[in-house]
Amino acid sequence: MLDGMPPARLSLSAPLRAVTLRDAFWDRYTRLVRDKVIPYQWEALNDRVPGAERSHAVENFRIAAGLAQGEFHGYVFQDSDLAKWLEAVAYRLTTDPDPALEAAADEVIALVGQAQQPDGYLNTYYTVAQPGKRWTDERRKHELYCAGHLMEAAVAYFEATGKRALLDIVCRFAEHIRGVFGPGPGQKHGYPGHQVIELALVKLFHATGDRRHLELASYFIDERGRQPHFYDAEERERGERGHQGYFEDYVYAYTQAHLPVREQEQAVGHAVRAVYLYSGMADLAMETGDESLAAACRALWANLTRRRMYVTGGIGSQDYGEDFTFDYDLPNATMYAETCASIGLVFFAQRMLALEPRGEYADVMERALYNGVLSGISLDGERFFYVNPLEVWPAACAGRHDHRHVAPVRQPWFGCACCPPNLARLVASIGRYVYSTSQDTAWVHLFAGSALAARFQDRPVRILQTTGYPREEATAFTFELDQPTRFRLALRIPGWCRHPVLRLNGAELELAALARDGYACLDRAWSATDRVELALPMPVERVRAHPGVPADAGKVALQRGPEVYCLEEADNGDRLWGLGLPPGAPLEARFDPDLLGGTGVIEGPALRRSDSGWADELYSSAAPADLPARIRAVPYRVWGNRGPGEMTVWIREPS
Numbered sequence: 001m002l003d004g005m006p007p008a009r010l011s012l013s014a015p016l017r018a019v020t021l022r023d024a025f026w027d028r029y030t031r032l033v034r035d036k037v038i039p040y041q042w043e044a045l046n047d048r049v050p051g052a053e054r055s056h057a058v059e060n061f062r063i064a065a066g067l068a069q070g071e072f073h074g075y076v077f078q079d080s081d082l083a084k085w086l087e088a089v090a091y092r093l094t095t096d097p098d099p100a101l102e103a104a105a106d107e108v109i110a111l112v113g114q115a116q117q118p119d120g121y122l123n124t125y126y127t128v129a130q131p132g133k134r135w136t137d138e139r140r141k142h143e144l145y146c147a148g149h150l151m152e153a154a155v156a157y158f159e160a161t162g163k164r165a166l167l168d169i170v171c172r173f174a175e176h177i178r179g180v181f182g183p184g185p186g187q188k189h190g191y192p193g194h195q196v197i198e199l200a201l202v203k204l205f206h207a208t209g210d211r212r213h214l215e216l217a218s219y220f221i222d223e224r225g226r227q228p229h230f231y232d233a234e235e236r237e238r239g240e241r242g243h244q245g246y247f248e249d250y251v252y253a254y255t256q257a258h259l260p261v262r263e264q265e266q267a268v269g270h271a272v273r274a275v276y277l278y279s280g281m282a283d284l285a286m287e288t289g290d291e292s293l294a295a296a297c298r299a300l301w302a303n304l305t306r307r308r309m310y311v312t313g314g315i316g317s318q319d320y321g322e323d324f325t326f327d328y329d330l331p332n333a334t335m336y337a338e339t340c341a342s343i344g345l346v347f348f349a350q351r352m353l354a355l356e357p358r359g360e361y362a363d364v365m366e367r368a369l370y371n372g373v374l375s376g377i378s379l380d381g382e383r384f385f386y387v388n389p390l391e392v393w394p395a396a397c398a399g400r401h402d403h404r405h406v407a408p409v410r411q412p413w414f415g416c417a418c419c420p421p422n423l424a425r426l427v428a429s430i431g432r433y434v435y436s437t438s439q440d441t442a443w444v445h446l447f448a449g450s451a452l453a454a455r456f457q458d459r460p461v462r463i464l465q466t467t468g469y470p471r472e473e474a475t476a477f478t479f480e481l482d483q484p485t486r487f488r489l490a491l492r493i494p495g496w497c498r499h500p501v502l503r504l505n506g507a508e509l510e511l512a513a514l515a516r517d518g519y520a521c522l523d524r525a526w527s528a529t530d531r532v533e534l535a536l537p538m539p540v541e542r543v544r545a546h547p548g549v550p551a552d553a554g555k556v557a558l559q560r561g562p563e564v565y566c567l568e569e570a571d572n573g574d575r576l577w578g579l580g581l582p583p584g585a586p587l588e589a590r591f592d593p594d595l596l597g598g599t600g601v602i603e604g605p606a607l608r609r610s611d612s613g614w615a616d617e618l619y620s621s622a623a624p625a626d627l628p629a630r631i632r633a634v635p636y637r638v639w640g641n642r643g644p645g646e647m648t649v650w651i652r653e654p655s
């Protein structure tokens, strides 16, 4: 900017309480989270779900608080499950007050406070199982990770209820952490092995105005990957020789600590850690105006989304390390694509949008949300995928060592239960992803029936969005305001839409003249009689992968609007790999109110490879015959709700 002023930045998102969501698509999921997931998870955290793996998360806090006897149980990051549940509860209370739920949350927050040590330290694993060993193994033991999740919960709960108890607890904990980590003599020059505290500290800064939280986040980001290496120093202090524990062969890249973050250009290592780190980097780039950090975020974004992301918004190409591998390596059956990783990708995309509103960020955010995130939860809200494959052969899941991490049906709860509460907190706060505002602009990133309360020209404005998205193509915007008020309405034009049509008060607008970085910007003094209509035609699209992706060569995926579709055995019989979809075959999309609680389906003629003429031989020089068949595809997010069976996103495309 010429005058030396920083550019006007977007708020990270519209505050949750500024958005009222009433939407046929999202209400189904927010109701599930409210009525099923949050209560179910509370039971699970308290070990009251028959048949589910024991969580012990609340009991660990009781033991740490001295209120119960017993041993720590669970993973070293078990505390984070409770924190994520509390965060989901906070979002839910913001939009939907519930005194009984709030009382339960207050009670467990008091318990968390009782488990906090006199010096501010708070972690049940070390307090109960490893007293005296605190802060000795940050690479592997998740203390800062658990702290970060508690901070996120505390900020959300404070914003929802105005209650400071948990906020005060985590501020004391942050003060303790500031004493342990930092550049000073006697301090650990370190950072978390599993990131999340970086973005959490930025939230804590926003909630409290205390810049020391921002400075600590910057310290963790700036220190990461520097030499001499923190992990080596930690090991020397522990008296160990060589890297102990898992992933010894790549301890640095696994946690994105192989290089200082500003020198990182490729998405590597554990996918969830990666996108949490990148989210924190983008947060700090926005807060501090650090262009070198923003440039690193852009490079990582480009590599991740153009070389290493599934068409569903899944990330993490292999089970080993739950990590990224190399460019174009996107196997469909043995990948990881953890629900949490797609959730983290949504966080990263949202922050890149705040840094610079470009449609490509919202496109990826939407792709992940409507596909790789929501596939994580069953339609009854009681079962969850941890790994989200794009191709399933149940016999392989049961019979192959390299598929043993892939469950062919969703599970009730996991001993390692990171995904279900993560999904709950995202869905419960989905309103925050729909809009953002800057001083003179209301940005619409997602299409969902909703109202946004904002202020422009120092006057209150309500923007109403009416839509049947993603089932229907038409979205309308109207305005509630006392007098004509000037602001810019920036509507995202999705990258998947080839022929969008925009109308203002019935007159079609020239979109090319209004388009800027994937958004159509309408700047005027709006009045209460104005009506904007956006039509996003959603023909069935055949999507093909870059020719460099071997797993998808000669195959096609089906997409309508933001939703990627898949074939399931329940609709198409088995041996889905034998089905072929010729390029010219006409495909029809319709809504089936009776299938899977009401869902879109795509149907059309196809070919099925026949085994007629084959006796018992395994190989033959005879050309197999393709016989006429029909296919029916359903949205990827609803697959696996009809018992075990084959599934595939990518379909053979005969020439």
Ligand SMILES: [Zn+2]
Binding pocket: 338, 339, 340, 341, 386, 417, 418, 419, 420, 422
């Ligand atoms: Zn997870």
